[in-house]
Amino acid sequence: MRTLLLNAFLFPCVLCAMLGCGEDELSPAPDNSDDKEAETPFSSIPNRFVGTWYAEDNEGPLDENWDQGSFQGQQGFKDFRTFIFTQDGKDAIEYTSEVVNVVDEIKMYMYRLTGTLTYDAGSSTLKFHAQAGKMRVFSNKYDGYKEVAIAQKDIQAYTTALIGAEATEYNSSANYLTAKRLDGAMELSAKYKKADGNISPGQPDDYREPPASGSYVQIGSQYYPTVAVGDLEWMSVNYAGAGGIKDYAKPQFGTFYKFIDLAGIPVPDGWRIPTKQDFKDLLASQEIELNDWESTDGSHLESKKRLGYLMSSTGWLKEDGFANNKSGFNAVPANLRVTNGNPHGEGSNCLLWTSETDDEGNPVVFKIIQLPSDTYAAFSPQVLGYNPAHIPLRLVKEKD
Secondary structure, eight states: OOOGGGGGGGSHHHHHHHHTTTOSSOOOOOOOTTSOOOOOOOOOOOGGGOEEEEETTSSSOHHHHHHHTOOOOOSSSOOOEEEEEOTTSOSEEEEEEEEEEETTEEEEEEEEEEEEEEEETTTTEEEEEEEEEEEEEEETTEEEEEEEEOOHHHHTTOEEEEEEEEEOOOSSSOOEEEEEEEETTEEEEEEEEEOTTOOOOOOOOSOOSOOSSSOEEEETTEEEEEEEETTEEEESSOOOOSSSEEOTTOGGGOEEBOGGGGGGSOOOTTOBOOOHHHHHHHHHHTTOOOOTTSBOOTTOHHHHHHHGGGBOSSSOSOOSSOOOOTTSOOBOOOOOBOSSSOOSOTTTEEEEEEEEEOTTSOEEEEEEEEOSSOEEEEEEEOOOOSSOOBBOOOOEEEOO
């Protein structure tokens, strides 16, 4: 734990006094029962952060080493760290380790700090506030380890800050937390992996209450507004359920899913993931025609205006005045997401899954694309690969 707050434990003379260096038997930890646990602030944290996270290039979470009485770590600047984040911000834990050479002895330190969490939504910053802790010392000079409680004077000012923290919530692949970790005055890029067995889809944060007016569909604990367009009733917002990828700064984008994830969407009775024909009917309701290539004429002025009836009135980059959401469908330009990269197109591309695949087995996407000169709607296959696209979706049903 490379911090001035615990540096007293790194001096050999202090260690010898505390741990009985040179003795054949392990010394018991001193009685610190008179120390009072620090009172630290706490707050609830978003569900996406709840769980056990360990540094991406570690062999596994350090809490397993602690429970087994084993050690994981090495000399150098590689981060060995594990967090256990709790929903209510209480009883959180941070584990760290480091290795130090003392003459001909290799000392290996492992720390277990318990404390609380606070979360600042504006900067997406998670802070861990230490309340109490223990340190174990492993050595090439003896078997096992020696353990000592960390004095409160060394605990009280210690915090770990993860600035700009974001976490994925995949159902079918590993989840990662990325942030800038404040280490003294430096901000270091950090990436943590969620431990197996602790992956939790969480509870979606949006649409917790029915809309104040208008129709809606309930999916689990969420209430999505709907709108009748032509002969169909559509969700007028993107589905924002658990799993997938979320952009928490832009909740209007909903959740981005891989095509394989669609089978796990809890579709209510009577509703469905749209077919190509459903989207064709949506276009036809606005008197928008498709050509033989299943695309609209992006250069045709009247077609562009009518397509604007389906587009959200905000969020689109081109300010031609056509996007007015007259129909209420409210297509938002969320584009797509991938787990490795930052694709361009947000603000000019609306992509939504259909339930269909093409003749080669590639899933089909409905899209509204805004170019500098043209704006058009079309269908296109989304070729599956090693880094598949995550795309939003809507649900639809026959109008009552």
